[in-house]
Amino acid sequence: MKTYYNPDDLKKFGNISEFDKPLADKFFSWYGDVFAEGALTAREKSLIALAVSHAVQCPYCIDAYSEDTLAKGCTEEQMMEAVHVAAAIRGGASLVHATQMMNKAKELSM
Amino acid sequence: MKSLLAQHHELSSTAKQMQLLDDVVQAGLIPSFQEKINEIGHYPLRPGAMEIFQLNMGKMCNQTCKHCHVDAGPDRSEIMSRETMELCLQALAETNIPIVDITGGAPELNSDFRWFVEECRKLGKKVMDRCNLTIILANKKYYDLPQFFAENQVEIVSSLPFYNADRTDRQRGVGVFDTSVKALKMLNEVGYGKENSELILNLVYNPTGAFLSSGQQVLEAQFKKVLLEEHGIEFNNLYAITNMPISRFLEYLVRSGNYESYLEKLVTAFNPSAIAGVMCRNTISIGWDGYIYDCDFNQMLDLKISNSTHQPMHIREFNLDYLNKRDIIISQHCFGCTAGAGSSCGGEVIKTSVEALMPV
Numbered sequence: 398m399k400t401y402y403n404p405d406d407l408k409k410f411g412n413i414s415e416f417d418k419p420l421a422d423k424f425f426s427w428y429g430d431v432f433a434e435g436a437l438t439a440r441e442k443s444l445i446a447l448a449v450s451h452a453v454q455c456p457y458c459i460d461a462y463s464e465d466t467l468a469k470g471c472t473e474e475q476m477m478e479a480v481h482v483a484a485a486i487r488g489g490a491s492l493v494h495a496t497q498m499m500n501k502a503k504e505l506s507m
Numbered sequence: 508m509k510s511l512l513a514q515h516h517e518l519s520s521t522a523k524q525m526q527l528l529d530d531v532v533q534a535g536l537i538p539s540f541q542e543k544i545n546e547i548g549h550y551p552l553r554p555g556a557m558e559i560f561q562l563n564m565g566k567m568c569n570q571t572c573k574h575c576h577v578d579a580g581p582d583r584s585e586i587m588s589r590e591t592m593e594l595c596l597q598a599l600a601e602t603n604i605p606i607v608d609i610t611g612g613a614p615e616l617n618s619d620f621r622w623f624v625e626e627c628r629k630l631g632k633k634v635m636d637r638c639n640l641t642i643i644l645a646n647k648k649y650y651d652l653p654q655f656f657a658e659n660q661v662e663i664v665s666s667l668p669f670y671n672a673d674r675t676d677r678q679r680g681v682g683v684f685d686t687s688v689k690a691l692k693m694l695n696e697v698g699y700g701k702e703n704s705e706l707i708l709n710l711v712y713n714p715t716g717a718f719l720s721s722g723q724q725v726l727e728a729q730f731k732k733v734l735l736e737e738h739g740i741e742f743n744n745l746y747a748i749t750n751m752p753i754s755r756f757l758e759y760l761v762r763s764g765n766y767e768s769y770l771e772k773l774v775t776a777f778n779p780s781a782i783a784g785v786m787c788r789n790t791i792s793i794g795w796d797g798y799i800y801d802c803d804f805n806q807m808l809d810l811k812i813s814n815s816t817h818q819p820m821h822i823r824e825f826n827l828d829y830l831n832k833r834d835i836i837i838s839q840h841c842f843g844c845t846a847g848a849g850s851s852c853g854g855e856v857i858k859t860s861v862e863a864l865m866p867v
Contacts, residue, residue, distance in 0.1 A: 439721075439722060465721065468718050468721035470725065
């Protein structure tokens with residue numbers, strides 16, 4: 398293995414059932430239901446998935462959901478806004494911990 | 508932008524295109540389409556009831572779209588003669604094929620276009636025109652096309668790759684979206700696309716790149732919302748179609764390094780249930796020079812139907828009984844019509860996101 402990530406491995410995702418079919422079948426069945434039209438549209442779910450892909454920094458997911466959002470008619474502007482939402486939450490998650498830092502700093506300071 | 512032919516590009520050769528389509532099979536990257544449909548008992552592919560008589564009025568066009576499977580443009584001079592149109596009318600008169608589907612290029616550029624439409628109407632045929640919209644505003648002599656279409660109850664099928672200018676203009680040329688919007692408003696003004704109107708205006712969406720479309724209904728809702736809210740435009744239906752890996756779109760795929768992965772995507776999305784609705788089963792396609800093909804795509808690959816003496820069949824020897832018994836000519840480009848929900852008139856099958864992640 399020369400690299401940790403190989404784009405061709407995305408096409409092999411279904412092969413995870415090779416080592417444990419029952420659990421893989423449950424995952425893919427649940428996954429399919431999650432992304433079906435529901436209270437949220439499949440298009441909205443695809444944009445959420447694109448944002449989450451960036452938050453969890455999964456290159457396979459970014460690959461798949463960049464294409465899926467394009468296929469579902471999302472604009473580049475909508476796709477980038479979704480990524481900014483993920484980035485804002487990630488940034489905010491760091492910054493909100495600053496309150497702990499500030500509490501501790503104040504606790505220790507005269 | 509020039510046509511591939513005017514550029515003397517090697518992919519203006521249909522033999523070269525066919526070779527590329529076979530290379531991926533020979534390399535073992537994809538199965539052949541014949542092999543694929545043989546597995547499910549559909550080989551040889553046979554016609555059903557013929558419903559649509561499609562004819563290409565010529566390759567001349569006022570646009571040079573990057574994905575054009577016809578390689579049409581202002582530099583193309585091929586145009587259907589009135590004599591060939593008369594032979595088409597004769598064939599139509601002898602059959603009960605109900606629909607005449609007129610395409611190009613921009614078919615309206617043919618000086619006999621209006622005459623032909625009127626003659627088809629006299630025969631009681633329903634006429635569909637694949638209008639690129641911008642032709643309506645290309646010259647004063649076309650400004651009254653909406654009225655002409657309305658008077659002849661012509662169903663309009665217009666390509667509009669996306670609901671915004673950026674993506675539309677990238678595929679079809681700068682300013683095409685704004686001009687298309689003006690033309691759509693002119694069509695709306697004479698009654699096209701309006702609720703309770705019999706004047707039908709359908710739009711055609713195709714992906715602006717090396718990806719497939721997903722969810723025609725969702726795309727239609729999005730197009731309707733944006734075009735109505737931002738431009739006051741109404742239309743009837745949106746048809747989501749797949750870009751065929753031939754001609755100018757094939758050139759884009761090769762140039763951008765997407766060719767092999769796009770073919771793999773089409774094969775991955777192969778939907779056996781789409782076979783029943785592929786257009787070659789209910790359509791016959793007539794080239795600008797009168798030769799007969801299974802579909803518009805076979806026409807652009809020069810895959811002519813043969814007559815009983817194994818010569819290319821011309822409209823002057825049109826024989827519906829013979830055509831109904833033929834085997835449809837197939838190749839790897841046919842994966843484009845069987846991907847996902849099907850790209851001609853097959854029923855929609857929802858393709859879930861998880862399928863996009865599944866292996867070939």
